[in-house]
Amino acid sequence: MTDRPARLAVGVVSAGRVGAVLGAALARAGHHVVAAAAVSTASQRRAEALLPEAAILPPDQVAERADLVLLAVPDDELPGLLRGLIATGSLRGGQIVAHTSGAHGSALLAPAAELGALPLALHPAMTFTGRPEDLQRLVACPFGVTAPDGEEIAWNVAEALVVEMGAEPVRIPESARALYHAALAHGANHLITLVAEAADLLRGAGVADPGRLLGPLLSAALDNSLRLGDRALTGPVARGDVGTIRTHLGVLRAQAPESLSAYRALAHRTAERAVASGLLRPGQAEAVHFELDEEQP
Known part of the structure; x- marks a missing residue:
């Protein structure tokens, strides 16, 4: 894929049921999960099991180290998390910033896009246990993907990441996300x-x-x-x-x-x-x- 590096440094915020599994799927695809945020005991155990090479760090330090920042937090937490990462200078131009929320499209990430980051919404349409068997269930799982209207490169990057995880991208326009x-x-x-x-x-x-x-x-x-x-x-x-x-x-x-x-x-x-x-x-x-x-x- 010429639209992005062949091997991305991935930062996962946070290592919940979804984030840990998607991080592991990206690692399986050849990317390097360099860091993950994991506060609870359960998320720390998930990170140890599924993201063994990732350093456990606060969210701002996770984002600083990453080419691909994967925001896998509950819907209502996303805006505040994004504001915090921008306020700490943790996001920069050239990064891919993706969230896993089904309720939001890529427009939510507009503040990151203003910095020059590529905003993507990657929502796996399945339920997660946060256990290794989810990786197998992810194969052929459909993802609702959304990128900024008219930015075909962004759509291609979103689809490529999903395909690399073994899943199936389905384009959902921003206007249809809700x-x-x-x-x-x-x-x-x-x-x-x-x-x-x-x-x-x-x-x-x-x-x-x-x-x-x-x-x-x-x-x-x-x-x-x-x-x-x-x-x-x-x-x-x-x-x-x-x-x-x-x-x-x-x-x-x-x-x-x-x-x-x-x-x-x-x-x-x-x-x-x-x-x-x-x-x-x-x-x-x-x-x-x-x-x-x-x-x-």
């Missing part, structure tokens, strides 16, 4: 909540190992939905089985009222999507919506 992240959070985070609630309900029904029931069912549902979209919808809402829905609402009200509002909201949305995809007739959907609203306290 919607991109909302989609991923809505799908992944709320899926976990939904599965956990289903498991709780099964335990309430006396099932000692909910995973034995949910595993095959949910795996098939996820596979079908990714391949078929709304055509994969099944169940009482998609069939317009109002009597079954009424039974569900009654038992949830009596035994798991904390799950009732989520059931209603998802059932309403399922009915709307079932109509739009032709699975449910409008008249049937009207009866479903009426039943769901009728049960309101």
Whole structure:
């Protein structure tokens, strides 16, 4: 790649679950992780396991030593961290400054760009444990990459770094970054909540190992939905089985009222999507919506 040095000195701020793994992936690709910030005991252990050649230093000293400064901190911490690095003179022209936040694009790094740094957003679309096995999971993982509009060299550098880590870059324009992240959070985070609630309900029904029931069912549902979209919808809402829905609402009200509002909201949305995809007739959907609203306290 002619747009950047063949071997970069990488600084990781900080060695959390994401930063430590991405740093290790960059090292595997031939770059040199020279330093990492690691405050907590857990992050220090991650750095020792995944970034054994990195010096453990404060964030400003990590950035000073790096050609590529990888900012892997929670979304809300990024602006303050960036201001601090600039205030201490730790960033300079010619560096690559990349963050791993899904919620932000490269525009957040504009203060670094004003110094002459190359700003990139590199967001891996997977969950991390911070353990070595994440490196294998990173292979072929999609990354949402964003660089400044119209700066093709920056886009190329972002894509090259992702490819070197064995992953797959997907271009996300700055203007679409918030919607991109909302989609991923809505799908992944709320899926976990939904599965956990289903498991709780099964335990309430006396099932000692909910995973034995949910595993095959949910795996098939996820596979079908990714391949078929709304055509994969099944169940009482998609069939317009109002009597079954009424039974569900009654038992949830009596035994798991904390799950009732989520059931209603998802059932309403399922009915709307079932109509739009032709699975449910409008008249049937009207009866479903009426039943769901009728049960309101």
